Amino acid sequence: MSDELRNRIRRIDPMGPDVETRSVSESREMMEAVMSNPTNTEPTTSHRTEKSHQTLRPSAATPGGSIAISRPIAWVAAAMAIIVVAAVALMNSGGSAPLFLSAGEADPAMMSCIQFSVDILSDMDVAFEGTVTGVDGDQITLDVVTWYKGGDAEQVQITAPLGMEALIGGIPFEIGSDYLVSASNGVVSYCGYTGVATPEFRGAFEQAF
Amino acid sequence: MEHGTSDTHARYRFEMLAADVFDPLQRYLGRRLPADQVDDALSDTLLVMWRRLDDIPRDAALPWCYSVARQTLANHRRAGRRRLALTDKLRAQPRPVHDETEDPELDTALAKLSDSDREIIRLWAWEQLDPREIAVVTGLTTNAVSLRLTRAKKKIEEEMARQNPARAGHIRNESTQEHTE
Numbered sequence: 116m117s118d119e120l121r122n123r124i125r126r127i128d129p130m131g132p133d134v135e136t137r138s139v140s141e142s143r144e145m146m147e148a149v150m151s152n153p154t155n156t157e158p159t160t161s162h163r164t165e166k167s168h169q170t171l172r173p174s175a176a177t178p179g180g181s182i183a184i185s186r187p188i189a190w191v192a193a194a195m196a197i198i199v200v201a202a203v204a205l206m207n208s209g210g211s212a213p214l215f216l217s218a219g220e221a222d223p224a225m226m227s228c229i230q231f232s233v234d235i236l237s238d239m240d241v242a243f244e245g246t247v248t249g250v251d252g253d254q255i256t257l258d259v260v261t262w263y264k265g266g267d268a269e270q271v272q273i274t275a276p277l278g279m280e281a282l283i284g285g286i287p288f289e290i291g292s293d294y295l296v297s298a299s300n301g302v303v304s305y306c307g308y309t310g311v312a313t314p315e316f317r318g319a320f321e322q323a324f
Numbered sequence: 325m326e327h328g329t330s331d332t333h334a335r336y337r338f339e340m341l342a343a344d345v346f347d348p349l350q351r352y353l354g355r356r357l358p359a360d361q362v363d364d365a366l367s368d369t370l371l372v373m374w375r376r377l378d379d380i381p382r383d384a385a386l387p388w389c390y391s392v393a394r395q396t397l398a399n400h401r402r403a404g405r406r407r408l409a410l411t412d413k414l415r416a417q418p419r420p421v422h423d424e425t426e427d428p429e430l431d432t433a434l435a436k437l438s439d440s441d442r443e444i445i446r447l448w449a450w451e452q453l454d455p456r457e458i459a460v461v462t463g464l465t466t467n468a469v470s471l472r473l474t475r476a477k478k479k480i481e482e483e484m485a486r487q488n489p490a491r492a493g494h495i496r497n498e499s500t501q502e503h504t505e
Contacts, residue, residue: 120477124434124449127425130351139339139346145363146342149370154334154377238332299333 213256213270216241216298231307237323241265241298244312244320247288255288257296263324271296273303295320338374345373345389348451352393355450357400365400369393387453387460394461433483441476448473 125131139146236242242264245257255273259266273288273296288294293312297304297320310316349369353362372392373380380388425431434442440462447458455469462469 117477120480121449123427123430124445127427127430128355128450130354130450134351134354136347136350136354139343142346145367145370146339149367149374150335150338152371152374154331154338154374235332235335299336302336304336 213272214241214266214268216271216273216296216301216303231319233319233323236297236308236319239264239297239299239304239308239323241301242296242320242324243271244293244295244317245271246293247290250288250290257294260293263320265298334374334377338377341373341377341380341385341389342370345386348386349389349393352390352451353397355446356397361400361404365393365396368396368399372396381460384457384460387457390447390451390453390461391463429484429487430480432487433480436483437476437479441472441479444469444472445476445480 130136242262243257243259243266244261244263245259247255248258248270249256253274257271257273259269259271295310295312295316297308303309349366350362353365353369357365369389369392372395373389376392434445437445444458444462447453447461451461453461455473456466458464458469458473459466464472
């Protein structure tokens with residue numbers, strides 16, 4: 116009876132699924148205007164402290180895990196958790212021990228989320244070129260060819276979110292291929308800032324760092 | 325440089341969040357505001373989200389964003405009323421955005437609910453939220469939302485049964501009140 120009523124009310128929804136809305140990419144001007152304002156994300160807030168206690172498994176650490184997967188909120192929560200997770204991993208690495216990074220959330224719709232610019236690239240705190248030497252489940256291992264910024268490890272391990280192993284951030288990591296990787300706060304910046312090492316892309320890394 | 329890195333990270337998080345809530349927020353606002361005011365309200369909502377990026381709860385990001393949109397709506401409605409007063413009242417009072425649908429029975433039943441119960445019903449049916457999420461949007465407790473939701477659904481069913489007794493055989497008449505209409 117409840118479902119029937121819900122469906123009946125949905126039928127008079129003036130913004131039902133057949134009504135089109137604008138996408139973020141169609142609203143760049145609005146987004147840029149919003150982001151030109153100051154935000155509250157300063158490293159000293161208590162949230163940062165709290166975050167350093169999260170565990171290393173993205174899915175297990177996601178409070179949104181109890182919410183139905185089909186709901187959009189679930190992956191926003193997951194994305195937030197992954198950012199958190201990676202920050203811990205970075206702190207634990209040092210010297211020539213492998214550096215651990217998270218691959219962040221993978222959603223094809225996000226592939227163009229930040230317009231590429233060398234300035235933004237230069238703000239990333241980790242950047243290197245590496246050869247993929249292993250793809251094992253949710254773990255990708257790269258041997259570093261060149262460090263541009265943020266480390267001196269010989270190897271970097273990227274952890275993919277569960278279920279996203281095959282195509283991390285839309286980038287098919289293949290053994291033997293070279294990739295340019297950048298990361299901010301321990302999360303790989305896959306949105307145009309990480310990818311197959313082409314001469315053009317390498318040029319951008321050289322210019323940025 | 326430190327600031328730059330932090331800023332890049334914030335942009336990144338915001339872009340991810342925005343991609344996910346952009347459509348639901350437009351629908352939420354479109355259901356409650358005239359079409360020409362939706363963009364302004366959306367932009368105001370995004371600005372609060374951006375400024376309070378660190379406050380957004382990881383386990384309730386979308387309901388949290390709806391609660392911001394709800395506040396934005398209230399501001400827009402107040403501004404709208406002021407505009408109406410200034411423009412010499414072209415209409416006696418602001419008309420509801422969507423005042424007629426193809427289900428007059430349901431319209432009448434919804435119209436008989438209090439504003440806050442009607443909003444809970446909308447959040448449940450249109451935004452597809454559960455009581456816990458509705459609590460985040462409205463600031464009520466989950467228990468209060470559950471009770472009010474149950475009560476409001478019952479009222480709607482009863483009102484529709486009253487209007488169309490033939491189609492409402494499955495609704496038990498638990499009330500002892502006489503129909504006065």
